[in-house]
Amino acid sequence: MSEFLTIRLSNRSDAAVPWLVWSPQQKEVIASGTLGSITQLDELKEYAPQRQIIVLVDAAAMVLTSVTLPPGSGRQIGQVLPFLLEEELAQDIDSLHIQLLAKRGDQGDVAIVEHTLMASWIAALQDAGLTAKKFVPDCLCLPKREEAFSAAELDGQWLVRTEEHHGAALDSEWLPLWLHEDNVVAHFTPKPANAVGEWKAETPELVMQLLTLGAIDSGVNLLSGAYRQTPSWKKHLKPWRKVAVVVGLWLAVVAGDFGLSIYRSEQLASQYQAESERIFRSLFPSVNRIPTQSWMRRQMESELSRLTGEDSGEGILPWLAELEPSFKKVPQFSLTSLRFDHNRSELRLQGEANDFAPFEQMRVLLSEQYEVEQGQLNRRDEKVQGMLTLRRKS
Structure with a gap:
């Protein structure tokens, strides 16, 4: 078996690029490091000859979900999948690469990533003289635990694997909102200060080594369809x-x-x-x-x-209708994403503005109707980002 060069790529062009060379024969790391950005991939060209290249794709750049498959779809599942997901996706399905990862009865596990991202990653590798054999979501390379989530921190992000083909990549401040008190988490790096749930320490390992071993054994590969690599023969x-x-x-x-x-x-x-x-x-x-x-x-x-x-009004639409006047009164506050938790009856608004004032204005306005919890505000690239969690008043 040949050696492997593993590279982790993000959807941000300025993100650091960790890499590692692994030898299965020697069972040890031959070389490793971190590039300043994807534009420096050509520095890895000397490590590529006679080695298989695996790309770990940042799970924050994609959606990992499940879909119910119609009976009799069989060999036509590739043509049917986009139409099954059309109502759930905000984007044009023609702009998305949709990959079936596995079938479980009438359920299909699916990875969804933008064509533009796939094309940019492949182009960056080609410009550096590199050809990848596999593209694997990084969170799915963590060891799978039957009765617990798996988690490890890498470059300020927490990778969490929840099931065989489900997981996520989260900033540390999002962990308390994403996890629940009854979750059991097996962690391979130090436990975060804001941990929620029951965290159980695993034997510490170099995260890129841990992900490389998982990627080698994984049957997942996003290089399908238009991205399938031409065999060397x-x-x-x-x-x-x-x-x-x-x-x-x-x-x-x-x-x-x-x-x-x-x-x-x-x-x-x-x-x-x-x-x-x-x-x-x-x-x-x-x-x-x-x-x-x-x-x-x-x-x-x-x-x-x-x-x-x-x-009867328990869904998300009544919330959005009630929020519309507040958004009109504070146009400086831009909503970037939202998440509705039906069980908790709460709505989480992720937004950004040019300064801190619009967040305070929104908090005061919304407090007239809801119980409002404001998360930590962070300034990044001349923008202030933060989250407001809304609950109906008792």
Whole structure:
């Protein structure tokens, strides 16, 4: 088995780039270090020859989630996945690389990352003369624990693995909001001061070494579809023209089979559409025309919410409607993300502004309706960032 060069890349161009060379034969680290940014990747070129390159992708740059798979999707799952996730994603699905990591019965574990990020990482590696064999989410390289989360700190971020194909990369201040008191966490680096839950210390290890071992054994690889790497043997086809002709004929057969698969996939999609319209018309006999599939889904979801009582005001939409006047009064406060916890009945607003004053204005305004807890405010790149947690008053 050859040696491995492992590189961790972030979605921020100015982020540090930790790296490590591991020898399975000697079971030791040959070399390691940290680059100032991704622009210095060419400094690793001397470590690349005769070594397999694995890229650990910052989990903060992607979404790791699960989706219910329709029965009979089978070999067409690659074409079906984007449409299953279309309603849940705020971005155009055509701008996203969606990778099925594993299937568990009718559930599929999925990784989602922007095409622009994938392209920029690959371009940076190519500019440095490097070719990666694997792209693996860094949190999924932590050891898996059956009855506990796994966690380790790397460059100011906490990597947390919750399940086989689920996890996250979080700034330290987000840990208390992301974890719960009943969580058990096996940690490989010193426990944080703001730890929530039951933390159990594991044998301390060099984090990049720990992640490298997990990446080598992992079956996850984001280099699929348009990003699948060309095998090195294809570079040597040209001198073997007769063999290339045979291979070409074989590829033609494969292409025909692929075309047939697409045709069958389209037929299956048409059958699903016809059946869904039949069910819809049986429930809404007064509707004469169905303009689009998304319109039909919205009507079904609206009716389901009405029948199940979800329109009673316990969801996130009533909160957003109530918050709109406050956002209009403080336009200097920009909302960057939000998270609604139904069980706790609380809404967490992550925002930024040019200074601290808009946060105080928002806190005072929102305190008229809610119990407001303001998190730590941080200044970064001439912006002040922070979080407000809202709960309904008793």
